[in-house]
Amino acid sequence: MTEPLTPKTAVTYVRSLPLARDFFGDAPLAAEPITEGNVNLIFRVYDQTQPTRSLLLKQALPYAWRYPDFKMPVDRARIEVGILRIEGRYCPDQVPQVYHYDETNHIMVIEDLNRHLVMREALMRQRRYPHVAQHMGIFMARTLFYTSDLYLSSGEKKALVPQFINPVLCKVQEDLVFTQPYIPHPNNRVTPPLKPLVEELVYADDDLRADIFHYKERYMTHAQALIHNDLHTGSIMLNQEETKVIDPEFGFFGPMAHDIGTYFANLALSYASQEAHAAEESARASYRAWLLDQIQETWHVFEREFLALWEREGNEDWPSDRFKQRYLAQLLQDVAGFGAAEMMRRLIGMAHVHDFWTIEDETLRARAESLGLDIALRWIKHRQGVHRIEDLTQLAADARPLL
Template sequence: MTTLKDTTYEPLTTDTAIKLSKDLQLFNEDDLLFAHEIGDGNLNLVFRIQEELTGKSIIIKQALPYAKVVGTSWPLTLDRSRIESESLKRTYQLVPNYTPKVYYSDSELAVTVMDDLSHLTIVRKGLIEAVQYPKLAKDIGLFLAHTLFYNSDFGLNQQEKKIQSGRFINPELCKITEDLVFTDPFFDHDTNNIDEQLKPFVAETIWADQSLKLEVAQLKQTFLTKAETLLHGDLHTGSIFANDDETVVIDPEFAYYGPIGFDIGAFVANIILNYLSQDVHLADHPDKKAEFQKYLLTVITETWNVFEEEFTVLWNKHPQDAFMNTNGYLGQTLDQIFKDMIGFAGCKVIRRMIGLAGVEDVEAIIDLKVRNQVKQRALSLGKEIILNRKDISSIEHLVKVVTKYA
């Protein structure tokens, strides 16, 4: 039997995934194991390994040397698997309740072996079906406050932060964000995916607007240069598992040191897109629609409020910098995070309407004309919050802007 250390990279099959689980002694030698590839993401393989009698199960995620969504013509570094497992381990130290435990990782094989979360649902799927998650906002607010604070110069020893940030240099995945979120959607670029009927609206509203482009250029520069904290980097609702009691965040392969507002903005953008899509999904159930959309708005407000409160608690409890006791410094910092967050949320909303990867919430709208109407509203909303982000004074104010577009 080859030892794991000798193994060179090869994509796993269900058989080799079972063998790996046994070699790692995560199951007994004579256990009867079944494996299925369950990945529905754009980039990686995900295997679920289950023991027949006890039902005990684990997940093995493996990076492919290319992007699954495009194929072998788009090579992509396997190093993202190392980044993902190191990020999960760091995050588990800070917020174990919100993080799958990693049992094994191997950067050569590009695998991460972790908790099976199949008892939970991917939040994007639940929200499309108008499922309310009572703890989602509080959990994500706390997740954001703890991870964003304790990995920053505000909450981590500043020498340690420099060393830690060196392990999360993630140029290839950052470039995906730089291109697909910040650049391509704002130009008539061939990676965009736009229906012909929608194109004139995009050309006029987005591509021809120089003031919008100036703001987005600033936001992109912030993403490129503001190495404040270790981000998740891809915190959309497809990266969150939840039920009534539990919330767990997966898939941090885009992790890198970037601006604190980025993850918050990504989450808020995805809630906004679900909100707009419910105008159609729940059109025949006006009462349910009103109730569910109201819930989504409380998710936005509560997530920010919990983040802000908890960040404040941590700031006062564990200051790493002498200036943190200076009157006004916390307020100034939160204010900047808030403005960055709104700008990033706007970019993420626009990118999902124009760019390479859409969101199921909106793409599931079958009637093309209706779908394009939702996309137009989303594009206008994204543009408004980017342009006005410096004048949006509170989370309630942001929510009020959002409601104008429903």
């Protein structure tokens, strides 16, 4: 088995690469571990005389480094690099550069985003970013369009799909997003005051399960485009000028609406969690309005760019304007459905998010979570009435804390 990197071997490793001379010259190097993630070993290697001159090593081990009992195939590193390169071809400004990939040791050497914050943490502090809607709309439109059957020839697409078969990581999402949160499963973590509501509104509702399983089946069978498959606000790093999407190790050919819905769901989770984070009522209302604007603006950018690309660069296989309209209309309704599943799994499943975890007062946390739950239930139950993005944000605005 490959040896896990340490700060010491990370430096020796970088020194041994041809790119080290160009990047660092003879400067003295040091390495520090980055421990925010759960899955991979990550080190920042930097010039000690100029610490912002740096790069990142990310190594996949056959298990999640924080939870060694959780086995994960090292092939995820090949998938992550393959997707970063494809995304980089169509959207170079929105992903970290890949400098090197070592397929024997499953180590990628990538651009260090040392002037960027993780978007989830920034939203918890009510930060606003003037370009993120534009950047994320373009990112999703391009990465999804250029890997779909609307652009690729039928043969090219079929040759690409098997390169991104990702069974173990997909099963994690099938279980954690689309199965466990809707049954009283031992992995679920529910804030105690929220429990009676979850029993009543989720576990006892077989119609809800039927709706969710509709999306689970789409997730498992609809190889529509090469999706990121974990496009939450923890997979986005940004500042006032730039937005970068990181960590596509879960990627595979799946439904476009899962990526778009996951992103919108995490904006809606931030909206709900502001119940506890925003200092006072007017600041909260104003920040919430900004978050809902983000959903609207991102969709508008996405739709405009996607249709323009289809018009300009689409293949000849779909000669129907009506079909294009239907495609986008269906996508928007599916965004509501997939978005609801992502919200529920973060609120009542196994993998929770910082937005709520950090609320220490259990009563307040449950209240904020109940607002998130109400948004999710409205999105999935009323998705067939979503004809414009404003219908989706209105459903969020109408939601109320249920506790």
